[in-house]
Amino acid sequence: MTLWITWWAGVLALIMAFVGGVAKLSHNALARWSAIIYIELFRGTSAIVQLFWLFFVLPFFGINLSAVLAGILALGLNVGAYGAEVVRGAILAVPKGQYEAATALNFTAKQRLWRVLIPQAVVNMIPPFGNLAIELLKATSLVSLVTVTDLTYRAQILDRNSFGVQTSSIYFLTLILYFVFAVIITLLIRGVETRLSTGRDRGRA
Amino acid sequence: MNFFERIDWDWSFAAEIMPVLARAVIINVQATLLGFVIAVTVGLGFALWRRHPNRWVSYPAVFVIEFIRSTPLLVQLYFLFFVLPLWGVRLPALATGTIALGLHFSTYASEVYRSGLDNVPRGQWEAATALNLTTRNTYLRIIIPQAIPITVPALGNYLVAMFKESALLSAISVVEILQRGKIIGSQTFRYLEPITIAGIVFLVLTIVSALLVQAVERTLPQQGVPLK
Numbered sequence A: 001m002t003l004w005i006t007w008w009a010g011v012l013a014l015i016m017a018f019v020g021g022v023a024k025l026s027h028n029a030l031a032r033w034s035a036i037i038y039i040e041l042f043r044g045t046s047a048i049v050q051l052f053w054l055f056f057v058l059p060f061f062g063i064n065l066s067a068v069l070a071g072i073l074a075l076g077l078n079v080g081a082y083g084a085e086v087v088r089g090a091i092l093a094v095p096k097g098q099y100e101a102a103t104a105l106n107f108t109a110k111q112r113l114w115r116v117l118i119p120q121a122v123v124n125m126i127p128p129f130g131n132l133a134i135e136l137l138k139a140t141s142l143v144s145l146v147t148v149t150d151l152t153y154r155a156q157i158l159d160r161n162s163f164g165v166q167t168s169s170i171y172f173l174t175l176i177l178y179f180v181f182a183v184i185i186t187l188l189i190r191g192v193e194t195r196l197s198t199g200r201d202r203g204r205a
Numbered sequence B: 001m002n003f004f005e006r007i008d009w010d011w012s013f014a015a016e017i018m019p020v021l022a023r024a025v026i027i028n029v030q031a032t033l034l035g036f037v038i039a040v041t042v043g044l045g046f047a048l049w050r051r052h053p054n055r056w057v058s059y060p061a062v063f064v065i066e067f068i069r070s071t072p073l074l075v076q077l078y079f080l081f082f083v084l085p086l087w088g089v090r091l092p093a094l095a096t097g098t099i100a101l102g103l104h105f106s107t108y109a110s111e112v113y114r115s116g117l118d119n120v121p122r123g124q125w126e127a128a129t130a131l132n133l134t135t136r137n138t139y140l141r142i143i144i145p146q147a148i149p150i151t152v153p154a155l156g157n158y159l160v161a162m163f164k165e166s167a168l169l170s171a172i173s174v175v176e177i178l179q180r181g182k183i184i185g186s187q188t189f190r191y192l193e194p195i196t197i198a199g200i201v202f203l204v205l206t207i208v209s210a211l212l213v214q215a216v217e218r219t220l221p222q223q224g225v226p227l228k
Helices: A002-024 A029-044 A047-061 A067-093 A096-104 A109-146 A151-161 A167-203 B002-006 B011-050 B055-069 B073-087 B093-118 B122-130 B135-172 B177-188 B192-219
Strands: none
Touching (some): A047 A067, A047 A109, A047 B135, A047 B177, A109 B073, A167 B055, B011 B055, B011 B135, B011 B177, B055 B093, B073 B093, B073 B135, B122 B135, B135 B177, B177 B192
16 A cells, blocks of 8 residues: 555656646746745645645545545645656756757747757656655655555554554564665666666767 | 635634644644754764764664665654653653654754765865874864854755654644644534644745745855865
8 A cells, every 4th residue: 555655646746746847937927826836835834734634624625535545645746846846956957058959940849848858857857756756655654644554554553453562573664664665766766867877878979 | 705705714713723723833843943953963973973984883874874764754753652661761742753853854964964074175184184183173173163054054944844744743642733733623523724724834834934044044154164
């Protein structure tokens, strides 16, 4: 369950990161301001507050989300807001000449963004995305507070069932499991990074 | 106004619970400030431990830092909350929470210190060696004083992050603002106002403190202490 939520919240976060990051750079004031409000709103409060809001408050608007869905939405939107800043920073870090060259070649704004700027920016996004993925993995433990039986909640159940005899080993093992997942994410990200940057080195004259 | 009417927001109820929530947020501020003191001191310890010249000493530091940093604060809270009493350490929930918060962020702080320490020019070390200073004196009088100013903005950002994360203390029965909001919600069956207000309080305080950090950042010397 922990990995499942991490995966889907990660997918949502990735989409929101690109949408938010690109929108914040947009010349369209409406898009820019929606992105700024989205980013500040979700970065200004912690994931737990957002999760509780989605889970406890939304039913008053007649929207009943399942606990899992609330978890995926809250974590995905939260991490997506941080990711949006990463995307924005990476796009801005692409050398200005690339932007000018694309303009000189009469690319449309859309082509310039998706065919010239983003492919180059992606390489720089990978390491911070890796950190965010680990933050996301850690944050999934919060869903145990809204009754989702993830790793953390499972540990609590085990602890209760064993009448507190095994408390230290149960929680310590839980920590180790999270650590192992985090190490796996780190290795995966490193692999992606190597693959992407070799392509880039080859392209360089 | 129309928007609030449609979603059934009760202003008088909101006004009624406001002071209660405002009192509860003091707990968050306490835990954050004390936790920050722990984070910056333990973090410096971690950073120096990690820089120890002997590999057998420094590698365990890398492991401990990475372990604490990549496991959830929530599980660490449970661990300390349930396990410390078994070891004969009985602390109030707030103290346990503050320690966990401080310890968790000390690993982030140690990374900040590490980059600060690495940024002190090598010549400073060489000069200290030439002047026959002990390692201890080199750190205390030469390296650390120069490294600290660079770290302030990043540490400030973690202070803000700690304030947001202090909401997690609700999980170990600390009645801070989010927990208070939940209690009000379960008593009155109205979650809309308490949880929303708690969120807004976090948002406002986070933005205000982020602006404060930026203001402090501007007053800092840009190049560190003029020693060169």
